[in-house]
Amino acid sequence: MTKLIIAVFDGLQPAQVSPELAPNIYGVAERGVFFENHHPVFPSVTRINAASMVTGVTPGLHGLAGNSFVARDYDATRVISALNAEMASIAKTGLRVLNATTLQEILNPYDMNYVALGVGTSGNAYAHNPLAETHGGATIHPEFTIPSTIQDHIENTFGEWPAETLPNLPRYEHAMNIFLEYVLGDISPEIALIWSSEPDKSQHMYGVGAEESNHALRESDEQFGRLVQFIKSHSLEDEINLMIVSDHGYSTIIDSVDLENELKGAGFTIGSGTGEILVAPNGGCALLYVGDSDSGASERIVEWIMSQSWCGTVLVSDRLGKIEGTLPLNLVGCDGPRSPDIIVSFKWTSDSNDNGFPGYVFSTGGLRGQGQHGSMSRYEMNNTLICSGPAFRTGERFLSPSGNIDIMPTALDLLGIPVPANVSGRILKEAYRGYNEPVIASSETYVASRTFEVSGKESTYTQKVAISKVGSSVYLDEGNGCRDSDL
Known part of the structure; x- marks a missing residue:
């Protein structure tokens, strides 16, 4: 039975968690715990943060250095993009895509599973469970699945994936259909993750706080509301813990x-x-x-x-x-x-942009006024983490430092599984009900x-x-x- 659900909103800043922009996310935050001093790993880009979420370690240890990088042990002569095809090619040589133990590898001996469903980049999805063929669990993406054997079943049951659009809302709605009925309903893994590519996709094009970006966030939040309602209608509020996470913050x-x-x-x-x-x-x-x-x-x-x-x-x-x-x-x-x-x-x-969001940065691409991330800007190095459910306190906000490296160790602890000693992150015990020890930062x-x-x-x-x-x-x-x- 599912014990933990992780809902990721790509590029969601803490300041965007409001009744106006994201009422369902905001409602969960009000009922749970909001980590106001949460951090991505650097570089503040998506795919390496996905890898850190499932390994609990920093990029130097898991080996995925960026959205684009050089894997010298694979091909020292060219820059590659961390997408499904390239990462699968690395795996075919016998090299590990991630040099650190993943969440599913740890769950496997306990007969537990992790299933991740995402509509972001294929590389992001791949990083969540690259060894699902041999260690269990699954990764589901519009372009592929691991294991590959479940792809036909998903498409036969739910139909073909909608085309990628801007905003990418049709795909997220389709993903939520699959998540609620198939992932939670049929598979019921101990840990399940769903990843929205918004508001990131719209913010890259239109900028942070633009009406188009705000619309994408509101619509994504509406789909997330279906998940909140699913938990409520199935009387699972006392059974399932929920984490809402973003991979990074944002700048202009x-x-x-x-x-x-x-x-x-x-x-x-x-x-x-x-x-x-x-x-x-x-x-x-x-x-x-x-x-x-x-x-x-x-x-x-x-x-x-x-x-x-x-x-x-x-x-x-x-x-x-x-x-x-x-x-x-x-x-x-x-x-x-x-x-x-x-x-x-x-x-x-x-400096603030025309929509009132602070943070400007130089970038390797894009146009002035569009959104970007990847730097050490404080506005990109502060992202979102909200925790709610039977394990967590209610209605509290924490300023203790936390990060995406803490997702995996906290998830394992919630399942009662020992956390490997070599992880970079920590268990976020200060958010637990009944835990009263001070956090020394x-x-x-x-x-x-x-x-x-x-x-x-x-x-x-x-x-x-x-x-x-x-x-x-x-x-x-x-x-x-x-x-x-x-x-």
């Missing part, structure tokens, strides 16, 4: 940066040879892979990046050694066997600077990265940088 684009072309213009070579660069664009940040992790080339690349007006933070892998002015990738959980050599997070501001700010010449004048670049900690769990609050000449 200042301007786009074609980093690959700018690097070419600065005299660098794009490629995978020694000292050459592969650029993986990820919205508010970019992942850079330097051929053979050449330290000399990396030093030159870093100084050039720091001299640019769009530069926010610059973090490097330990494999490069110490580079003046940078901070280490392991500070934010991004270093590991599949990590890039350099990550640049673009500069952001707290701390915060730190890391600063690095470098002085160099720009157009014959001395300039100093300074970056700051702020993190919060609870025990061994680390949450990135924000990070930004600037040159003194920009002040």
Whole structure:
């Protein structure tokens, strides 16, 4: 029987949980617990956050570095997009797509199952349960299912999936039909997840708070209301716990940066040879892979990046050694066997857009005024988590730091299953009924600077990265940088 339902709304910001925009989500929040200081993992993009939700670890450990990335153990010569076809190709070579143990792998020995249904990207869906063929559970997406044997049954029972549209509401309505009748009704897995691609899809096109984006959120919330009603009509309020989560926050684009072309213009070579660069664009940040992790080339690349007006933070892998002015990738959980050599997070501001939502950022793509994420902006590094049900307190809000890395350990604990010691996240016990121990949190700010010449004048670049900690769990609050000449 299903004990936990996770409903994900892609790109939902805490400020959007209101009676006007999302009355059903808001109602659950009022009856449950709202984590106001919730965090995605960095980069603040979808597919790596999906992976962190089901592994409980940061990207450096699970190995999915971005929505686009280079998997050097698979193909060191090109940037790939984390979509179903490419990830399935990685698996066919015998490599693990995710280098960390997934939720379903842990549930399997207990004869329990996790079923995820999503209408976002195929890579997002794939990451939830890449080993369902052998370990049980399932992933359901309009383009594929794992295991593949259930796809025909779903289409024969519910009809063909609607075409992808903007907003993507017909697909979400169809998904909710499948979720209520087939996933909850027929399979009844211990943990079930449904993922809405809105408001993210509309916000990318129209911007945060635009009427089109608000409409997409309201309509998605209406479909979510069917799930709330299902729980009520089946008298499951005392049986099922519910989590409402988003994968990341949001910003508005200042301007786009074609980093690959700018690097070419600065005299660098794009490629995978020694000292050459592969650029993986990820919205508010970019992942850079330097051929053979050449330290000399990396030093030159870093100084050039720091001299640019769009530069926010610059973090490097330990494999490069110490580079003046940078901070280490392991500070934010991004270093590991599949990590890039350099990550640049673009500069952001707290200015509000025309719809009153704060946060502007440079981006690897898109137009000014459209929505984006991926950076260390505080508006992208703060997302939504609401918990409700028999295990949770009622009508409370928490400021204790939490993150998407906490979803898996908390889910396991709710089922009475031991949490692996090597997870990055923690059990969110402060939200439990009857738990009264204080949460001891701390915060730190890391600063690095470098002085160099720009157009014959001395300039100093300074970056700051702020993190919060609870025990061994680390949450990135924000990070930004600037040159003194920009002040």
